[in-house]
Amino acid sequence: MMERPLDLDAVQAFVRIAELGSFTRAAEAMRTTQAAVSLKLKRLEDRLGLRLVERTPRYVQLSAQGAAFLGYARELLEAHERALAVGAQARQRLTIGISDHVAGPELPALIARMNAQDPQLLIEIRIGSSGDLLQGFDRRELDAVIVRLHAGRNDAQVLAEERMGWFASPGWQPRPGEPVPLATLAEPCGVRALAAQHLDAAGVPWTEVFVGGGVAAVAAAVMAGLGVAALAPRMLPFGAVDVGPRLGLPALPRLPVLLHSRVGPGRPRDALDALAAAFRQAVRG
Template sequence: MIDRPLDLDSVRAFVRIAELGNFTRAAEATQTTQSAVSLKLKRLEERLNCRLIDRTPRHVALSAQGVAFLEHARTLLSAHDRAINVLSQARQRLTIGISDHVAGPELPMLIARMNAQDPRLLIDIRIGSSDDLLRSFDRRECDTVIVRQHHGRDDGEVIAEEKFGWFAAPEWQHRAGEPLPLATMPEPCGVRLMAGQLLDEADVPWVEAFTGGGVMAVSAAVMAGLGVSALARRMLPFGAVDVGPRLGLPKLPRLPVVLHSRGGNHRSREALVALSAAFRNAVLD
């Protein structure tokens, strides 16, 4: 029987560890130190008289008790935040730019996760190319952008790395002696530039067979049999197949997804932590 109320900061630290899978990231998200996060977790575990997190030098995982407690912890924090937010009538706007090559089918789930974190936050989502969104971020037109890693920039936080492949429709066949037809987004798309460079280095002749203003358009062209496209597995149209090994195409690297943010106030930071955690889980799944 627990006869004292739980410390909300300790509960929040536990949820951040569970969502981010890392004490260091949890400390950054709560703007404190790793030792402070560890101490809060220890106090919470002592209060509940059970171990919530199983820790090894390289791995952090929820214990059985941690799994059982996690949703209750989120509900507790959500109720607390709603009680605080009800006193504030002004809605804060958070403008987030997401690269077209990053905004996949789980986008509704990501938005729902942020809304659950703070229902009174006005979320403004903008979809575009990584290059355009980074310029908007630098002009302070976006508070946060999630983009493919941009050549020449070393700022931002890598939140995931995605595996790419050369995908085509199941019935598509490459005509012998002809250049490889590519379905791509137009320049300055970084994925297009990477794909073309790798094919050139491997001495694989290629030609643009289709250019579309978004991944959805490119995916449609692929499934229409117009050619091959370099796509993240998460973004695949149903039925697309990886033809890279069969055609001997160069292996595509994992591409980092980077979060650029100015931080903002507590409410926007909490929503962005929820967004980052949900995105990591979507990519890992």
């Protein structure tokens, strides 16, 4: 039958007393009371059947047994720290790609929801275009991606379908006789291609006046009055207006938010499910 193991807190108290030469300073280092440190030491001495520390009114000194035990005590604490480090290194990681056309202003709250689901999970999130993220997913650089368009694939879970519109700033007015000025994301962008296809099919002339490196930049250009952008309403600051009906622009279809994942059952899957549920709620409003 295995004997009762040593109390690591008591061993640490002994090492602190030995290093600092004082019960008071040991208590301060351990952020506890002198009485608690004394109790820990007594518990260790009782467990070992040895007197480790000689106490006098003026100083604290290790006994011969205490001096012999000190090296072993330090080795025990160092081994404990190494064991904890192994646990930290083994921390599970979840790498998710989220399309810039999907990651809206709710993203901080969605990340907080994932963290609440599993605070010990290491979460890595990359923002990019749907096409680039899908390529990264296929190269197994990403565990899961949340993207905007099907891109000719059928291996995704539909989280929600989101309304799209032609948005401009409240005071923006088109110039008579000129093509519709568009603010878009840089190619390749599925939403940009979709918007161009619908305008061309409807015979509506258009011109690109702003190309942004992200949806936030496109939204800023819209609110600055540069022109019109095809976006989901939640991606724009409050006050942007859908000018599609007023300008006679073609209606855009509802676009899906899609999850591609290879995450199996377990803690990462639970966190991913929490994120997917949060996206459903955010998209559906």
